[in-house]
Amino acid sequence: MDLTQLIKQLRDETGVSIMECKKALEKAEMDLEKARIILKEEGLAKADKKAERETKAGIISTFTASDNKIASIVEFRCETDFVAKNEEFINLANTIAKEVTLQNPSSVEEFLQKTITDGGETIDSAIRSLVAKIGEKMEIARFKRIETDGYVGSYIHAGSRLAVLLNVKADKDIWGNASVKELVTDLAMQVAAMNPVSLTPEDLSPVELENIKGFIMEELAKENKPEEIKQKIMVGRLQKRFSDVCLYYQPFIKNDSLTVEKLVEAKGKELEAVIKVVEFIRYQI
Numbered sequence: 001m002d003l004t005q006l007i008k009q010l011r012d013e014t015g016v017s018i019m020e021c022k023k024a025l026e027k028a029e030m031d032l033e034k035a036r037i038i039l040k041e042e043g044l045a046k047a048d049k050k051a052e053r054e055t056k057a058g059i060i061s062t063f064t065a066s067d068n069k070i071a072s073i074v075e076f077r078c079e080t081d082f083v084a085k086n087e088e089f090i091n092l093a094n095t096i097a098k099e100v101t102l103q104n105p106s107s108v109e110e111f112l113q114k115t116i117t118d119g120g121e122t123i124d125s126a127i128r129s130l131v132a133k134i135g136e137k138m139e140i141a142r143f144k145r146i147e148t149d150g151y152v153g154s155y156i157h158a159g160s161r162l163a164v165l166l167n168v169k170a171d172k173d174i175w176g177n178a179s180v181k182e183l184v185t186d187l188a189m190q191v192a193a194m195n196p197v198s199l200t201p202e203d204l205s206p207v208e209l210e211n212i213k214g215f216i217m218e219e220l221a222k223e224n225k226p227e228e229i230k231q232k233i234m235v236g237r238l239q240k241r242f243s244d245v246c247l248y249y250q251p252f253i254k255n256d257s258l259t260v261e262k263l264v265e266a267k268g269k270e271l272e273a274v275i276k277v278v279e280f281i282r283y284q285i
Helices: 003-014 018-027 032-049 087-103 108-112 123-134 178-194 206-221 227-245 260-271
Strands: 057-064 070-078 139-147 151-156 162-170 255-259 275-284
Touching (some): 003 018, 057 087, 057 162, 070 275, 087 108, 123 139, 139 162, 206 227, 260 275
Antiparallel strands (some): 057 070, 162 275
């Protein structure tokens, strides 16, 4: 096989530029296997040099087990939207989400050293190899995994820059019902669209609650009203604020005459079950 044919084969295998393939082959004295090793080593060195660059683009990927009992959500970042739309980048993000579901890592650092279930390389090596091939920094920004005895649903918004996992439980097994699956998907869409902070006011942290009250008190301080009237106004405005930031208090996006709480209650009555949203995770680039 002449040099041109070797360059073509090496380029087809690695995606590296023609000039880099030629240099590697010359350094390897036309030994194709040695050239592959040289490109891999040099590629990883280049990946290290990109480590300080900023990742402002990327996608959110999710993976849900077939029984909807375990699911994961991953924010995988790169430098540009162009790469975020690259098929290999998307495939790697999906692989990473699947591996989080399967391997349950405790941190990004630990996870990077784990071996991909259906492959021989580590997560770190897979990322570095794609960095070397495409030429942009890539990193796992964060991930989360849910395991439940209920049902985990997901929603990914168009463009994959926003995604949600939603964990729902009930006092009986209703998860084979198609209308329940539709409810979970609708609620995940609700979280994506309305960006709630918590499930209910009771789930707000003390800091979040004090911030809400403080903002309303600042508004009331500018209004010339008796103190007892201000207290009544405070209650009303708190309820209004809760309807913005608490999922159960929000108007349902498909029928704003219903709150999410009433929607969930109605579905429970229909199925003679007590249904409860216990957790949601919302990631956005």
